[in-house]
Amino acid sequence: MTQVLITGFPGFLASRLMVRLTDFYNGYHFICLVQKKFLPQAEKLRTELMAQHPSLNGRLELVTGDITLPDAGLEPAVLDRVIQSAEDVWHLAAIYDLAIPREPAYLVNTVGTGLIAGLASRMKNLKHLFYISTAYVSGKRTGTIYEEELSAGQSFRNHYEETKYLAEVEIRKFRHDLPLTIFRPGIIVGHSQTGETQKFDGPYYVIQVMDRLPKGFLMTLLGSGNHTVNLVPVDYCIGAMAWLATHADSAGKVYHLTDPSPLTQLEIAQSFSDALGKNLHFLSVPSWLAKGVLSIGPVAQLAGLPSVLVDYFDHPHQYDCTNTLAGLEGSGIRCPSFREVSPVLVRYFLEKKKEFATRQALY
Incomplete structure (x- = not known):
């Protein structure tokens, strides 16, 4: 049985990835690295x-540790077993927070990744x-961004992007010595069939605003509305990763897990409006104005x-x-059109909005 060390459990991606991997290969034993807390x-x-998945019985082992510590903070006996027997490593642990200060982001996202690669x-x-990286290691780059590209002198919009970029720089140092595959998802949204998600953030903020507006009302876009926004359902990301890991000659490659035909911000807004039955009208405003107004605390709270959404919804x-x-x-496996997905996301939001609170994803 293949021994697999996986970080990021009990996070949303890691837990569902393990289930999907066993759909393609039933010989995995997962050693899940979990922070004690x-x-x-x-x-x-x-x-x-x-x-829910009897095939996983006896094959999910929890071990405590911390990716920011040498040897992942594993106990000596567990560390020895991992070094001697682990065949695959999946590194998903990270702080997914666009507002995170640099110090904790750098420690977890960059230092932690280097330590896992060293292990x-x-x-x-x-x-x-x-x-698991992110497509947004591209930072403020414009134009077409290719999978094999990384360093192009780009600047970054926040510490999350910067530290994930630096993590790729760090892990690529091992590229010639280790069979490394890098996955770069776009903005991950809920399941394309069920709408299930871990939190309501990113594009869900837009759904929440629309939900409060009366029918036929006017809503401003975050910038011109003409630029595409790369939203991808979680089940597509997980299915693609599992397939590529078990069927493709993926070692040494980088994969953008992004929508090949993304919608513009205006098209996304219209799809949400239709799904909510709102028949809203949209007004474009300059991105600098949208960002400036939303940077005012009371206005942002009211709206x-x-x-930070402006940076992702209005970028060429x-x-x-x-x-x-x-x-x-x-x-x-294909990335469904977001027009197919948006009604599912809206339905899930309407069903869960009273019990859901926006919360930071687990690391």
Whole structure:
């Protein structure tokens, strides 16, 4: 049985990725690295996953540790077993927060990634190291961004982007010595069939604002509305990663897990308006004005829209995903049009809005 070390559990992506991986290959034993403070939550989730997916029974092992410590903070006996027997490493742990201060972001996202890569380099039977980055290591770059590109002198909009970029720089130092694959998702939204998500942020802020508006009302766009926004359902990202990891010759490659035909901000807003039955009208405003107004605390609180959204909803860039499309050929896995997905997301939001609070994703 293949021993797999995975970080980021009990996070939304890591837990669902393990289930999807077993759809393609049933010989995995997962060693889940969990921060001690998240252990009760991880144990609860493990019980739920094994009840829902009996094939996982006895194959989800929880070990406490911390990616920011040498040897991931593993106990000596566990560390020795990982070094001797682990064949695959999936590194998903990160702080996914656009407002995070630089110091904790750098420690977790950059230093932690380098330490996990260093640990992987000591594994006696390592076959593959998979790293989950983000498409937004591109920072403020414009135009078409290709999968093999990383450093192009770009600047960054926040510490999340910068520290994930630096993490890629760090892990690429091992590229010639380790079988490394890098996945770069776009902005991940809920499940395309069920709408399930872990939190209501990003484009969900827009849904929340629209939900409060009366029918036929006027709503301003965050900038021109003419630039595309790369939103991808979580099930597409997970399915693509699992397939590429188990079926494609992925070592040494970078994959953009992005929508090959993304909608513009205006098209996304119209799809949300239609799904909510609002028949809203939209007005374009300069991005500098939208960001300036939303940077005023009381206004941002009243509007329910963080100013950082402007940076992602009004930026002239596209992500090439040639490697991903080629690797998924024949798999039946495709990124659905966001027009298909938006009604599902809105329905889930309406069902869950009273019990849901926007919350930071787990690391």
